[in-house]
Amino acid sequence: KQEVTQIPAALSVPEGENLVLNCSFTDSAIYNLQWFRQDPGKGLTSLLLIQSSQREQTSGRLNASLDKSSGRSTLYIAASQPGDSATYLCAVTGGSYIPTFGRGTSLIVHP
Amino acid sequence: DTAVSQTPKYLVTQMGNDKSIKCEQNLGHDTMYWYKQDSKKFLKIMFSYNNKELIINETVPNRFSPKSPDKAHLNLHINSLELGDSAVYFCASSQEWGSTDTQYFGPGTRLTVL
Numbered sequence: 559k560q561e562v563t564q565i566p567a568a569l570s571v572p573e574g575e576n577l578v579l580n581c582s583f584t585d586s587a588i589y590n591l592q593w594f595r596q597d598p599g600k601g602l603t604s605l606l607l608i609q610s611s612q613r614e615q616t617s618g619r620l621n622a623s624l625d626k627s628s629g630r631s632t633l634y635i636a637a638s639q640p641g642d643s644a645t646y647l648c649a650v651t652g653g654s655y656i657p658t659f660g661r662g663t664s665l666i667v668h669p
Numbered sequence: 670d671t672a673v674s675q676t677p678k679y680l681v682t683q684m685g686n687d688k689s690i691k692c693e694q695n696l697g698h699d700t701m702y703w704y705k706q707d708s709k710k711f712l713k714i715m716f717s718y719n720n721k722e723l724i725i726n727e728t729v730p731n732r733f734s735p736k737s738p739d740k741a742h743l744n745l746h747i748n749s750l751e752l753g754d755s756a757v758y759f760c761a762s763s764q765e766w767g768s769t770d771t772q773y774f775g776p777g778t779r780l781t782v783l
Contacts, residue, residue: 592771601673601759601774602712645710655767656725659712 560585564648564660571638571667579633579663581648586626589655593622593633594647596662602647606633638667672696673775675760681781682750689746690778692760698773700766701743703735704759706777712759718743719766750782 561584571577581591590609594602606615606622608631614623619636635642645664649657673694682688694701702725703715717725721737732748747754760775 594774599777599779601776602761603774604771607771647712656714656717656727657772662710 560588560650560652560658562648562650562658562660564646564663566663567661568664569666571665573638573640573667573669575638575667576634576636577638577665579635579646579648579665581631581633581660583629583631583650583658585650585652586629588626588650588652590651591622591624591631592649592651592657593620593631594649596645596647598644605646638665640667640669642667672773673760673762675758675775675778677778678776679779679781681783683783684750684752686750687746687748688750688780689744690758690760690780691742691744692775693742694760694762694773694775695741696762696773698762698764699740700763701737701740702761702763702772703743703745704761704774706757706759708756716743716745717766724766747780750780752782755780755782 563582565580592607593605608615608624621634624631645662647662648660651657676691700719702717706712715729716735718737734746737743757777759777761772763772
Protein backbone atom coordinates (compact mmCIF):
# COMPACT_ATOMS: atom_id res chain seq x y z
CA LYS A 559 0.00 0.00 0.00
CA GLN A 560 1.39 3.38 -1.05
CA GLU A 561 2.18 5.83 1.74
CA VAL A 562 3.09 9.45 1.15
CA THR A 563 4.86 11.55 3.77
CA GLN A 564 5.45 15.28 3.64
CA ILE A 565 8.03 17.09 5.71
CA PRO A 566 7.84 19.56 7.32
CA ALA A 567 4.19 19.63 8.38
CA ALA A 568 4.37 23.39 8.84
CA LEU A 569 6.79 26.09 7.82
CA SER A 570 6.95 29.81 8.54
CA VAL A 571 9.47 31.94 6.66
CA PRO A 572 10.10 35.62 5.98
CA GLU A 573 9.35 36.97 2.55
CA GLY A 574 12.12 36.53 0.01
CA GLU A 575 13.47 33.23 1.27
CA ASN A 576 14.02 30.26 -0.99
CA LEU A 577 12.47 27.14 0.47
CA VAL A 578 12.16 23.41 -0.11
CA LEU A 579 9.21 21.17 0.65
CA ASN A 580 9.77 17.44 0.79
CA CYS A 581 7.62 14.50 -0.23
CA SER A 582 8.52 10.82 0.10
CA PHE A 583 6.61 7.73 -1.04
CA THR A 584 7.04 4.05 -0.28
CA ASP A 585 6.20 2.40 -3.63
CA SER A 586 8.31 3.58 -6.55
CA ALA A 587 5.99 2.03 -9.17
CA ILE A 588 4.20 5.26 -9.98
CA TYR A 589 2.82 6.89 -13.11
CA ASN A 590 3.25 10.42 -11.90
CA LEU A 591 3.70 12.72 -8.95
CA GLN A 592 1.81 15.94 -8.57
CA TRP A 593 2.10 18.99 -6.36
CA PHE A 594 -1.07 20.85 -5.44
CA ARG A 595 -1.78 24.04 -3.60
CA GLN A 596 -4.77 24.36 -1.27
CA ASP A 597 -5.92 27.73 0.03
CA PRO A 598 -8.17 27.89 3.13
CA GLY A 599 -11.76 27.12 2.21
CA LYS A 600 -10.83 26.39 -1.37
CA GLY A 601 -10.22 23.37 -3.56
CA LEU A 602 -6.91 22.06 -4.79
CA THR A 603 -5.03 23.70 -7.64
CA SER A 604 -2.48 21.69 -9.57
CA LEU A 605 0.95 23.33 -9.58
CA LEU A 606 3.23 20.82 -11.25
CA LEU A 607 2.80 17.32 -12.65
CA ILE A 608 5.87 15.13 -13.14
CA GLN A 609 5.45 11.98 -15.20
CA SER A 610 7.42 8.93 -14.04
CA SER A 611 9.86 9.29 -16.95
CA GLN A 612 10.68 12.89 -16.05
CA ARG A 613 13.11 14.23 -13.48
CA GLU A 614 11.73 17.71 -12.93
CA GLN A 615 9.20 20.32 -13.94
CA THR A 616 9.36 24.09 -13.64
CA SER A 617 6.72 26.77 -13.58
CA GLY A 618 7.73 30.31 -12.77
CA ARG A 619 9.29 30.38 -9.31
CA LEU A 620 8.42 26.73 -8.70
CA ASN A 621 10.59 23.74 -9.48
CA ALA A 622 9.68 20.17 -8.63
CA SER A 623 12.05 17.24 -8.86
CA LEU A 624 11.38 13.52 -8.83
CA ASP A 625 13.72 10.69 -7.86
CA LYS A 626 11.67 7.54 -8.30
CA SER A 627 14.36 5.14 -7.17
CA SER A 628 14.67 6.79 -3.78
CA GLY A 629 10.96 7.60 -3.51
CA ARG A 630 11.44 11.33 -3.12
CA SER A 631 10.27 14.60 -4.58
CA THR A 632 11.04 18.16 -3.64
CA LEU A 633 9.18 21.36 -4.39
CA TYR A 634 11.48 24.36 -4.53
CA ILE A 635 9.94 27.82 -4.19
CA ALA A 636 12.22 30.70 -5.07
CA ALA A 637 11.93 34.17 -3.59
CA SER A 638 8.85 33.36 -1.53
CA GLN A 639 6.01 35.90 -1.27
CA PRO A 640 3.13 36.29 1.20
CA GLY A 641 0.80 35.17 -1.59
CA ASP A 642 2.54 31.77 -1.52
CA SER A 643 1.00 31.11 1.91
CA ALA A 644 -1.11 27.97 1.56
CA THR A 645 -1.01 24.23 2.15
CA TYR A 646 1.03 22.29 -0.38
CA LEU A 647 -0.01 18.71 -1.08
CA CYS A 648 1.94 16.00 -2.83
CA ALA A 649 0.09 13.14 -4.57
CA VAL A 650 1.42 10.05 -6.32
CA THR A 651 -0.55 7.93 -8.78
CA GLY A 652 0.34 4.30 -9.22
CA GLY A 653 -0.96 1.29 -11.11
CA SER A 654 -4.48 1.54 -9.75
CA TYR A 655 -4.75 5.13 -11.09
CA ILE A 656 -5.85 6.16 -7.63
CA PRO A 657 -3.83 9.13 -6.33
CA THR A 658 -2.46 8.85 -2.81
CA PHE A 659 -2.04 12.17 -1.05
CA GLY A 660 0.32 13.29 1.68
CA ARG A 661 -1.00 15.32 4.60
CA GLY A 662 0.53 18.50 3.25
CA THR A 663 2.92 21.22 4.35
CA SER A 664 1.28 24.34 5.71
CA LEU A 665 3.35 27.33 4.57
CA ILE A 666 3.19 30.85 5.95
CA VAL A 667 5.29 33.55 4.32
CA HIS A 668 5.27 36.69 6.43
CA PRO A 669 6.14 40.17 5.13
CA ASP B 670 -16.18 29.98 -16.01
CA THR B 671 -16.07 27.51 -13.14
CA ALA B 672 -14.56 24.21 -14.26
CA VAL B 673 -15.77 22.01 -11.39
CA SER B 674 -18.56 23.32 -9.19
CA GLN B 675 -20.17 21.88 -6.06
CA THR B 676 -23.29 22.77 -4.14
CA PRO B 677 -23.78 23.53 -1.37
CA LYS B 678 -20.53 25.01 -0.11
CA TYR B 679 -21.57 24.52 3.52
CA LEU B 680 -23.96 21.95 4.95
CA VAL B 681 -24.91 21.75 8.62
CA THR B 682 -27.32 19.02 9.65
CA GLN B 683 -28.39 16.74 12.47
CA MET B 684 -27.32 13.16 12.99
CA GLY B 685 -29.59 10.69 11.25
CA ASN B 686 -30.60 13.02 8.42
CA ASP B 687 -30.13 12.30 4.71
CA LYS B 688 -28.36 14.86 2.55
CA SER B 689 -27.01 15.27 -0.97
CA ILE B 690 -24.07 17.13 -2.47
CA LYS B 691 -24.05 17.97 -6.16
CA CYS B 692 -21.10 18.26 -8.51
CA GLU B 693 -20.88 19.44 -12.09
CA GLN B 694 -17.94 19.82 -14.45
CA ASN B 695 -17.94 21.72 -17.73
CA LEU B 696 -14.57 20.46 -18.96
CA GLY B 697 -15.93 17.63 -21.07
CA HIS B 698 -14.09 15.09 -18.92
CA ASP B 699 -15.06 11.43 -18.82
CA THR B 700 -14.00 10.69 -15.24
CA MET B 701 -15.21 12.17 -11.98
CA TYR B 702 -14.24 11.55 -8.36
CA TRP B 703 -15.36 12.15 -4.80
CA TYR B 704 -12.75 12.71 -2.08
CA LYS B 705 -13.11 13.16 1.66
CA GLN B 706 -10.75 15.43 3.61
CA ASP B 707 -10.89 14.84 7.33
CA SER B 708 -10.12 17.22 10.18
CA LYS B 709 -6.43 16.35 9.96
CA LYS B 710 -6.41 17.42 6.31
CA PHE B 711 -5.96 13.86 5.05
CA LEU B 712 -7.46 13.62 1.56
CA LYS B 713 -8.71 10.21 0.52
CA ILE B 714 -10.58 9.02 -2.54
CA MET B 715 -14.07 7.63 -2.03
CA PHE B 716 -15.47 6.95 -5.50
CA SER B 717 -14.62 7.29 -9.14
CA TYR B 718 -16.96 7.20 -12.12
CA ASN B 719 -15.98 6.87 -15.75
CA ASN B 720 -18.64 7.60 -18.37
CA LYS B 721 -21.34 7.24 -15.71
CA GLU B 722 -20.03 3.86 -14.58
CA LEU B 723 -18.67 3.23 -11.08
CA ILE B 724 -15.06 2.07 -11.24
CA ILE B 725 -13.70 2.77 -7.75
CA ASN B 726 -15.41 2.29 -4.42
CA GLU B 727 -12.84 2.60 -1.67
CA THR B 728 -14.51 0.70 1.17
CA VAL B 729 -16.94 3.49 1.82
CA PRO B 730 -20.00 2.64 3.97
CA ASN B 731 -23.06 1.91 1.86
CA ARG B 732 -24.76 4.92 3.48
CA PHE B 733 -22.86 6.83 0.80
CA SER B 734 -24.36 6.43 -2.64
CA PRO B 735 -22.95 8.28 -5.63
CA LYS B 736 -25.09 8.84 -8.68
CA SER B 737 -24.00 10.00 -12.11
CA PRO B 738 -26.97 11.03 -14.28
CA ASP B 739 -24.59 12.00 -17.08
CA LYS B 740 -20.87 12.46 -17.68
CA ALA B 741 -20.90 16.04 -16.44
CA HIS B 742 -22.54 15.34 -13.08
CA LEU B 743 -21.65 13.21 -10.07
CA ASN B 744 -23.80 13.62 -7.00
CA LEU B 745 -23.23 12.17 -3.56
CA HIS B 746 -26.12 11.14 -1.36
CA ILE B 747 -25.51 10.29 2.28
CA ASN B 748 -28.09 8.45 4.40
CA SER B 749 -28.34 8.39 8.18
CA LEU B 750 -25.58 10.91 8.74
CA GLU B 751 -23.15 10.24 11.59
CA LEU B 752 -20.84 12.56 13.52
CA GLY B 753 -17.83 10.97 11.81
CA ASP B 754 -19.12 12.06 8.42
CA SER B 755 -18.17 15.64 9.27
CA ALA B 756 -15.46 16.58 6.77
CA VAL B 757 -14.84 18.51 3.59
CA TYR B 758 -15.95 16.64 0.47
CA PHE B 759 -14.25 17.43 -2.81
CA CYS B 760 -15.39 16.56 -6.28
CA ALA B 761 -12.79 16.30 -9.06
CA SER B 762 -12.61 15.36 -12.72
CA SER B 763 -10.01 14.21 -15.20
CA GLN B 764 -9.92 13.72 -18.95
CA GLU B 765 -10.36 9.95 -18.92
CA TRP B 766 -9.88 6.94 -16.72
CA GLY B 767 -6.31 5.71 -16.74
CA SER B 768 -5.02 9.06 -17.86
CA THR B 769 -2.01 10.34 -15.99
CA ASP B 770 -3.05 13.94 -16.53
CA THR B 771 -4.03 16.23 -13.73
CA GLN B 772 -7.31 16.21 -11.88
CA TYR B 773 -9.35 19.38 -11.51
CA PHE B 774 -10.92 19.92 -8.11
CA GLY B 775 -14.08 21.68 -7.03
CA PRO B 776 -14.09 24.16 -4.12
CA GLY B 777 -15.31 21.60 -1.61
CA THR B 778 -18.41 21.14 0.55
CA ARG B 779 -17.90 21.45 4.28
CA LEU B 780 -20.31 19.06 5.99
CA THR B 781 -20.91 19.43 9.72
CA VAL B 782 -23.02 16.81 11.46
CA LEU B 783 -24.35 17.85 14.88
